[in-house]
Amino acid sequence: MIKAYWQSIKASKLYLFSFAFLVFLILLSLFAPLFPFSPTATHVNETWQAPSLSHWFGTDDLGRDYFIRVIYGGRVSLIVGFSAMLASTFIGSLVGIVSGYFGGWLDNLLMRLVEILSSIPWLVLVIVLSVFLRPGLTTIIIVIGCFSWMGISRLIRAETMAIKNRDFVRYSEFIGEKKSRIMIRHILPNILPILIVAATNAISNAIMTESALSFLGMGIQQPMSSWGSLLQNAQSSLQRAPYMAILPGIFVLLTIYSINNLSELFKSHLQREV
Template sequence: MTQHAAGAAVPKRYNPRLEMYKGIWRRLRKNKSAVIGGGIVIFFILLAIFGPMLTPIDPNATDITNKNQPPSADHWFGTDNYGRDMFTRIIHGAKLTLIVGFLSVMIGGVVGVIFGIVAGYYGGWVDTIIMRIMDVLLAFPGILLALAIVSVLGGSLTNMIIAIGIFSVPAFARIVRGSALSVRKLEYIDAMKALGASDLRIIFKHILPNVTSPIIVQATLRIATAVLTASGLSFLGLGAQPPAPEWGAMLSAGRTFMHDSPHMVLIPGIMIVIVVLAFNIFGDGLRDALDPKMNK
């Protein structure tokens, strides 16, 4: 009997977390548009990391004799009004654009998640004060709030990241608060309190893991908004300053020559549209994949 048991195949141990990830991947893979969007996002991330290795040209190197040249074999995306290679500047600009998008959303996400969890978990006057502050921030359109903050702090890449991060805080706070309110009413949270668990342990060990999915989805969608806002601020001269190869700044510089050299406007504009659209499509697909109601 013992030998038979030893020779029998040992059943694989069920791992609920692994099965959950597999289910998310299966649902995400079925969404073709989300897969395409995710592929484009990964492409631009890799381009931002390894792209500068593809071209030895300095993105700020000028060549007045070749200014405003259309796309050609020597300059795939043409040159700008200073003779700078547009292809090189687009590649280096991808790094700046994604850095602004990720860092600003990271700042807004961390601060917003803290405010949202504290408001949802404690409730009462704490919830009232925090959410009224969030309501004041939400009363302003995002681009106008970022514009006001950058106007006070001064135009620079760092200040632009801070401004976009600040106007991203309310979106995270409201989503996390709603999830925290529903989770804190569950019976096992009351059981943890009865067992003497501290508030920090309950928040970080039991509430935060349950609100991770909406945070991830919101962060993905928010990066698209951050990229668009950053490009708008740079276009207005309040973001990345020349000669930084930021796509919004390139778009602003090219508008003067858009009739004679339309590539100076079209190429950075198309890059912005592709990145924003990719993050939005991928975020929508990720939201569907992480939705518990779609579990089979």
Template sequence: MNQTKWNHLKQELFSSKPGIAALCLLIVLMLGAIFAFLSPYDPNLMNAGKPFSTPDGSHWFGTDDYGRDYFARALYGGRVSLLVGFASMVMATAIGVAVGVISGYFGGWIDSLLMRALDVISSIPSFLVLLLLSVFLKPSVGNIIVIIALLMWMNVARIVRAETMSIKEREYVLYARASGQGAGGMILLHIIPGLIPVIIVGATNNIASAIMMESSLSFLGFGVQPPNATWGSMLNSAQGYIAQAPYLALFPGLLILLTVLSFNVLGDILRVGLEPKLDRR
């Protein structure tokens, strides 16, 4: 990324109040997840004497039906949700970039084969595949990450392919090709660096999608298994107590909403900052 784009990106970010708020919120959430062990409460420790305690100075988010501190469970649940989001994003982005670059750079029958395969995979309802795979695979964080990544790489591949087809026709790439540089060197030295803005924006959107997908999976009971918590599983557990303890659904729901919204806001800012010509006519 050249200095001009970096300066433009910083200008876009720090001139946007929603962008600053989103960045600060994500930093707070990540720090909370990282330092969750500092909480004085064990997230899985049951207390039969304090079920459904409303939020107060001792229990900031109250307690659940088993008397467990809800704030501690939200912190530890954030660890899983954010880990799944980031790890799935990395894996999906890597697969999508590899497929997109190979398809866009080489073209011909390789492009046709990869794109037809991508069309077939994309035509299968993602959530149906997600549920089926979760039934046959043992529930674990690692399996959830792999499953979600395998369902998210297609959009990255399409965008990267289109951008690769554009980059490979630019003068400096044509000159490098004419000088006898091999395909591997062309891709690593010229194509991939030109794709960095597209990759960053796609990765940001993938994090939000992965968190939503993990939350949906956990909400339906196919994600991380009890007593461990994620924001989605907390919502699932809360649905039977909406009238009695609405805060049980409110807090994890807000955390999911704010996290996904923050990533989407940052994604829009990155898109404008890294590709200003597309948004400033």
């Protein structure tokens, strides 16, 4: 399946662009500290400079190089996306497998919990948590990761309920295997492709959520920057320096598009296999 997936990527310019862009973005974020610029270094004599050879993305109101700020902002957004994805995927898959496999009162209890958490507006949740937690990278990962797993849990629960009635699971129960071993060894590998699709969608959703919250001033705080916080800071300078909003906006757009594009391709391959 992996070979066929890679062949599909190479056969389409759009998929190849999505793959190449994500690889380029990840490498750029990893090697950002090697650039000879600091994202927080100010130069008052170089403020509001337009994009040029010396400053590829121009400079901001404090004379900071905007290219390196966008790169470091992408680094933070990717960290949030991957970290929140790992948290939400782990919690969602755990709840979904346990709920779908055991059923009964435990299933009802966990699904009611899912419904309650799903009904809480994001903005209210962030405001409440900001009272107890200091706004920043850790807080935004906790908020997104620990309160965005509900959709994954429903999906994994449905898949688990279908798989637990198959012969190999029933045979494992018949010979007396532990339920934890059955869930890990037999059910989890069979829902892994679906879980991968859900995880990739979780990354793009986490990046979008972080960008939205930082844009509203409830996410990443200065001096650290993310694409959302850069968009928020650019509001006051749209007429003087429109590039300050356009550039991080393009990066957000292309990142979400590329992730969703490759996720849909994987999903289509998965459906063919089934």
